[in-house]
Amino acid sequence: SSLGSPLQATAVTSATTGYLLRTSDGTDWGTCSTSFTDISSTGTSLGLATAQSATDIVMPFDLTFYGVVSDTLHIGNQGWILFGQRSELPTEYDCNFLYDNSWSGSSAPGMGIYPFCDSLGVNTGAVYVDTLGATPNRRFIVQWDDRRIPVGNSDGNTVTFQAVLYEDSNRIDFVYHDVVVTGTYASSYSLGGEASVGLRRDDAYSLQYWSPRWSDYYGPQLAPRLHNGLALCFTPISGPIREAYLPLALRNN
Numbered sequence: 001s002s003l004g005s006p007l008q009a010t011a012v013t014s015a016t017t018g019y020l021l022r023t024s025d026g027t028d029w030g031t032c033s034t035s036f037t038d039i040s041s042t043g044t045s046l047g048l049a050t051a052q053s054a055t056d057i058v059m060p061f062d063l064t065f066y067g068v069v070s071d072t073l074h075i076g077n078q079g080w081i082l083f084g085q086r087s088e089l090p091t092e093y094d095c096n097f098l099y100d101n102s103w104s105g106s107s108a109p110g111m112g113i114y115p116f117c118d119s120l121g122v123n124t125g126a127v128y129v130d131t132l133g134a135t136p137n138r139r140f141i142v143q144w145d146d147r148r149i150p151v152g153n154s155d156g157n158t159v160t161f162q163a164v165l166y167e168d169s170n171r172i173d174f175v176y177h178d179v180v181v182t183g184t185y186a187s188s189y190s191l192g193g194e195a196s197v198g199l200r201r202d203d204a205y206s207l208q209y210w211s212p213r214w215s216d217y218y219g220p221q222l223a224p225r226l227h228n229g230l231a232l233c234f235t236p237i238s239g240p241i242r243e244a245y246l247p248l249a250l251r252n253n
Helices: 092-098 183-192 212-218
Strands: 017-023 054-065 068-076 080-083 112-117 126-132 139-148 158-166 172-178 196-200 205-210 231-238 249-252
Touching (some): 054 080, 054 126, 054 139, 112 139
Antiparallel strands (some): 017 231, 054 068, 080 112, 139 158, 172 231, 205 249
16 A cells, blocks of 8 residues: 555555554544553463463453454464464564565464564563453453563563453453663664564554554654553454554555
8 A cells, every 4th residue: 555644544455354543642533541450460471481482372252353253362472462373483573574575375474463572581570361350341461571672681671561352342452561671772672662563464464553664664753652651452343444654554465
């Protein structure tokens, strides 16, 4: 698709299901007010012991994602969730899914939820899951808690963030508790500077909030960074997928 003007919403595809993004800062379509609910003391640790570790989790309810229904998530240490069971483990480079359509066929990361796809280590913290609420209004939360960034750094910088999946609405929220990086790696990694954030349906369609390459291509004014306390709320919609280039961008290959 061609680039539109900042904050201009344009119908760009004929897909029958998509997502509308609202943020706690506000977008063309309003705001959302999801807050961070810490599950580090109540949730279950996934025991992801290496940077590239991932595991399958069966949620207590089905989620409909881009029209596909599943209760299985493949959760990776480096800030991503694949929808449905997957045997392969995406590397850090699969975070480029938002702008690089060379990841195709069996090598593609598949349908995915990417709250903060980046180089995250395991020196500190853990990845937790928990279910809050009662049927039919449960929330399934995945929390990357106090994870080292980048892998192997000696500055002691960590990040904490969540993906929240809703039983009643199939909404998906990303909530950022701490994404500030100081010291040597501040210019590259602070506020999600090297992270890819968004949703991926397939090789043809992906929906992003932030990816480092967008800043390279179109300038920082079209690629706002994350910040502590920010929430991104993706609500399923029917009909054409819509795009707005600030702060939302759509890749239509």
